[in-house]
Amino acid sequence: MFALKQTSLLLGKRDPHHVIVSGSYIPTDPEEAKYGSVFFVFTLKDVRELASEIKSIILEGFRQHFYQDLERNPEQSFEETLQAINDNGSKLADAEGIDWSESLNVAMVVFSGNDLHLSVGGQSSIYLLRGKHLTNISEGLNPESDHQAQKIFFSLASGNLLASDKIVLSTENLGEIVDLNALKAKLGSDHITEGESIPALSHATLAIVSCQIATSGGRAKTADITESKTEKYIPTKMSVGKSKLANTWDILKGNVQKNIERIFDRNRPFVRKPFTLSKLLMFAGIGLIVVVGIYMLISYQRDSGNRQNIETLVAQASRDREDAKTRAIYDKESAKNLLLADQKKLSDALPGAKDVVLVAQINGELVEIRTLLETIDNVFRIEDPKVAFDLSKERSNFDGKGMLRVGNDMYAFDSDALYKLVVDKIDRRTVVVNGNTTSSIALATPITKDNIIELYTTDKQLIEYKGGNFTPITAPGENANWQNAVDVAEYVDRRFMYFLDPGNNTIWRYGRDQNTFQAAVAKNVAKLDFSKAVSLAIDGAVYVLTSDGNITKTYADEKKDFEIDGLTDPLSEPTKILADKNQDTGRLYILDPKNSRVVVLSKSGKYEAQYIFPGYNDLLDIELVPSLTKDQLMVMTRSGKVLQVELK
Template sequence: MSFKIIADTFSIARDATHFIQLKTVKKPRSDEQIWLAIEIEGETKYARSIVQNIVEVIEEMFFEKTELDTYERFEGTLKEVNLILKNLAEKHGEEATGSISAILGVFSGNELHLTQSKNAEAYLIRRGKLSMISEGLSGKSKDLFVNIASGELMPDDKIIFATSRLLRLMTQTQLVNIFGDGVTEAVDGLRELTIAENDLNLGATCIHVKLPQKNSTPLERAKTNPRLLKIQQWAKKIQNIVAEKISEKTKGTKVNFNRKGILIALVSIVLILMISVSVLMDSRRNQVLRDEYRLRIETMNQDLSVANTKGYANDKETANAILDKVEREARDILGTNYFRQEALALMGKTQEIRDSINNTIRIKQVKPYVDLKTKNPSIQALGMVTLDENFFVYEYNKIYEVILDQVLDPKVLDDNEVVTASTAMEDQGVVVLMTQSGRVMEYQNGQVSFADTNDVSWESGVALAAYGRNVYVLNPTKNQIYKYSRLRGAYTSMTEYNGDADLSNGISMAIDGNVYVLQKGGEITKLFKSKKQPFRVEGMPGDISEVSQIFTIAELNQLYLLDTINKRVVIVEKDRNGVAHYVGEVVFEELDNVKGFYVNKNEDKLYLLTESEIYQVDI
């Protein structure tokens, strides 16, 4: 008797000296399958090829020589694997193979055959009790695999193949209990415990053995197939009609079928047969598709394990590419009538792994920190700045001062002007606002006034930023940043700050001594003393072409980028020698129409402004 096997896997390799792979090898039209859990520790470039060689030997030796029984084929396969590793060590040295901890298990009918090396262990949970089934299989021989253990499987057995000792993470009782909700939940629990152990590298395969569904005959399938049942009902009706007609005409006399009656009966029979064959063929096609999607889901689960490993090895680009592939395939399966729950689970797990790899914080059920509607139910905020740790929110002609979490009555800025940009001058205690007409206003101590410059008029721009007593105006149309210094009675004449940078696509600006200009498409241009500086961001896991605002100040160690389209703030560590690094992101899926943001000087709180509220988030 063959069992149905339900399995899930995970692996965590924290550095490049640990290579972990979890593989399943099986062939079409064969009930036998081999599961491999392997961890290779050491500075070896041959780790991936070692695993590939093992898989190829399994395919060639175990699944091809079917004239031998299962045990003999497994034994021959292990001898060939040992020989390959021995040749590799002789040719390139012992360090070429690294230290290999592995479990190799064969499921054949109702039997399990397994072997083990080094630190890898296999556990069996049966009737609520846990036992180690790999103990004593490692020998003193230099061969990787020495002994084989065999045993009979029983329905509802649960088996764990692990590349390291699991009982260092939990007790036997806890390990049994963690399997109570299924293999996927068990894997999730083991992953969380492994992550908590900062120094542990681990790969694990969790398997649940179940009784298979009985293989039914076509006749039995017909009894449960809705379409075949309808056909049978039609046939029964035809039979009853024919019987009634015969009964009416013969009334007990001998029946003489004429040619027309026979033809009708034959056509009916042929029609029924054709429909039956069509339904059975359709059923067969459905089964083929189910098998295909099942294999795809198994492959996708293995891909997730690889992505997880790549992520912990800091190969985020490869990890995210694998996750994108899994997500696309899961969406494809969602578009069919097969394995929808499994596809949804895969998508959820994909997001979970992606969030872990990319250091993503997702804000859930966040409540407003400040409700601006208490002062104006129809408020449509446009932006926000901070001054002396107080917020100043502006809409097109009003400004709202927020002290702690209390909103003061709004001040009308001007009945004829529309505010388009703003910044705060901490050293001067002034909020500076630029209007659509190119004029500049100041808000200080509850008073609003227009600010003059020694020039005839101010240069217009799309963004403002302040540093010390200077205000900077970004004007991409003229490819320039205009600098004004605040004096006692007015601002100086403008000076052109940009010397050699292309700012024609600039949309936002931040200053910490350096000037950072965010361009359309996500590029950041850095200037210092009017000169463009080398600047690039490494480790960015995805596209940031939709970011629209940049924020930093001298006291912060990071740059913050607001992406309102994808509802997130991307965090980038400031550069050293021209190279900045991606740190993480905060995703706010539940918030719409975010207009501005601010990060406090301790860099532990993020404030997000919508059209009518301010939200506070721990980061």
């Protein structure tokens, strides 16, 4: 049994319109205190006057139901108590016309010896701080389906505690309102002042209960119910799920054990009586109970052994992480392989972890492994990228198609307009395409040597933009038709324009001589498979990207060896490839919208880095802006935002 110490922490500013109540009930009777101590926190919105009634319902529920039978499994008593709180809460909601899912967030825990039992209502959450891990252990206890407005609690969970664990009861889901790493550092310190406040996007009250080893004769300090001052709460609506409060095998095991103890009580006198049919049935029942008890004992031992194996696995993974940090300095591949092996073992062990605290340990370790893997792998998560331009504000009907760079000038284009972008300046000029154009712009490429832009339309026309004018260009050859294309690109050192044509399994090259183009030349001399091609890039060599994530490299019409090497998570339906000018030591940039990222490879295919844009699911195009200090990566979304990232 631990000595329990409670403190509180406030997130965000106060708001007088909502009331926050935190409380604890630690019985003065030693046997009841050993059986379980209760801690809770709740926020009540718009119906402040009911706070005392809610508190009374919680306390009376525990006094009348939880401590009724101290020989019963505490989890079973906790379940019965939650059901009683639900029943009385439902009556109050009906009488007042209240929807608890919109008005009440509540988190509740019971400490029983080394065990923890917990439940939540509304948007409250409960976290475990163990070592360096802060994990939400109440996730999934409030399903969002089958909404029941009058029900407060839906499910419960249980797990084992260790000395120095901290349990954090919160009136909000913290991941949405505060930096969890900063909060974890604060919670891990020994300098939390009671009622201390830290910045957050909205308010939450945290009740923090620390588990400490009790000194001889020592115990947790008894406490009466306490109510905090009114705090701010910014409400958000959540549909509350429907789920039964479920008994566990531990409860059944406890009940069987008690029955066996009563049956085999050696203090009872033994009296020989006639062997009747009722006795035969009684002994048959005893035999059945013994068999079930043995089965449960074997199951318990198996579960206990499984738990020990998982705990050993988690501990080993933690040690391997420290080892991997050292290995990464001189052998990144070895470090990655070590972490990936532990990641797989932990993921495989997760379904067999029935203890909510053990699940939290595994998930916490998996998060740490993923973070370290990303550090070793040069994975940069751009959580809040700079929005250099928002073209949707320029035109309400913006329909993004792509970007390109002509010398030092950047352009974006949609179905009927060009946008000249001045990087790092608010100046922006929009040029609308000639209104006589009968089809939409689909693709564009510069001819850098002539400072012009070639616009390819959906009906295979070519429109040339130069000096502010748009001029239709007639295709060379007898039929005067431009070839099909899913992507177009220039070779900047020559006046060459390339059309990628997977339908005809080729690449067409158009040479330009002053103001006219030469006839198209098919460039798939090596007879490669371009049927899945989606994009191409040229730096002297030609790189063709396919929808299944492969890249083909040719030079002087000959296929060259090229294989992506070192990318942990393969490309998934990539859409764009971009090459810088340096053919030997330069880089390739691959747009992978399905994974919201840009992957960086060397020109030989070796993985170098990746930039992930969480929450951006409509990445459309990429372009590079060279700089004397750090080159800039420009990423355009379909909705018209142009994101700017400094390359590492």
